[in-house]
Amino acid sequence: VYVALTYLYGVGPVLAVKICYELGVDPHARAGELSEDEVSQITNHLDKNYTVEGPLRRKIQQDIGRLREIQCYRGVRHRRGLPVRGQRTKTNARTRKGRKKTVAGKKGVKDMKH
DSSP, X not given: OHHHHTTSTTOOXXXXXXXXXXXXXXXTSOXXXXXXXXXXXXXXXXXXXXXXXXXXXXXHHHHHHHHHHTTOHHHHHHHHTOOSSSOOOSSOOHXXXXXXXXXXXXXXXXXXXX
16 A cells, blocks of 8 residues: 555555555555445545645745845756756756756867876
């Protein structure tokens, strides 16, 4: 059951096991073996107590939009597509920046090879 719960966006392994124990469901049981009552119980518990799937995605996008709007440092980094949490960008940061853009005509490249 706990593995099936982790397929939901916003539910990791720790939260999935916690939900199982709160509701008294065996975390190692297979999801197909659950009764309709247990499934509805899990669904209701998730809806009441946690933000998952669509609403969570929307909330994250709204938070990023708010940061961009107020033009704080993090918002500017989001807007420029650069790392937000203080990582170095002289080298690395390729995931955020995308593929390398080769700079043509670097002077002294041939001179450096001795």
